[in-house]
């Protein structure tokens with residue numbers, strides 16, 4: 001099974017991804033996580049990507065397409081994968097189709113998590129991430145049991161540099177201009193399932209499960 005999670009920065013893609021990969025035996029592929037790991041390790045890819053992430057701009061399509069293509073070919077993605085944060089442009093979506101065709105695979109579901117802009121801003125500016133395992137928290141909406149300490153591994157929590165107010169606004173703008181057209185793109189292909197992301201984490205999770213358990217129809221014509 002191949003699932004795409006679509007939604008603005010802060011919509012809750014990463015949070016939901018963590019919750020569903022286990023149940024549906026999917027491998028979580030987050031292009032953002034891969035890029036941040038490369039920046040931390042100072043690899044060639046990391047050096048290429050850093051400026052874009054710092055500014056809240058998108059990394060060039062060909063760079064991310066190559067990352068995803070290589071990742072999808074790894075053995076742990078054969079049974080199923082969940083794409084989180086990719087594709088982010090129509091160009092990326094088209095390239096993904098070519099890659100999948102070459103592998104004789106197809107997209108099963110595109111789940112669009114819809115959240116209002118004010119909510120996105122408070123989610124992103126209050127987000128905290130575990131340095132060690134990458135788990136996601138929120139100061140108010142999903143706080144860890146002990147302040148600044150990861151519930152899962154005891155790691156230290158930090159705030160992403162691009163979660164500052166200024167960069168958040170830029171990222172939402174980039175999303176509106178470059179990523180939002182994908183909603184219509186996938187709706188036309190009858191792959192889109194929209195869920196209301198302006199609810200608490202467990203309610204959103206339930207809706208995702210309903211889609212993936214095949215109880216809901218796509219919105220397409």
Ligand code: ADP
Nearest residue numbers: 010011012013014015123127137138141200201
């Ligand atoms: P994305 O991967 O789409 O950028 P995240 O999953 O990282 O989004 O969520 C952004 C922030 O909002 C995190 O701090 C997360 O804990 C919090 N969050 C996620 N889903 C919800 C929700 N349904 N209600 C409130 N806060 C949420």
Ligand code: ADP
Nearest residue numbers: 009010031032052053057058059064085086088
């Ligand atoms: P969020 O969902 O909170 O916006 P991500 O972790 O998905 O954050 O992405 C962080 C940054 O990584 C983006 O602002 C962008 O610079 C880069 N990035 C991630 N995925 C892509 C992609 N598919 N195409 C281009 N750039 C990407």
Ligand code: ZN
Nearest residue numbers: 130133150153
């Ligand atoms: Zn952790």
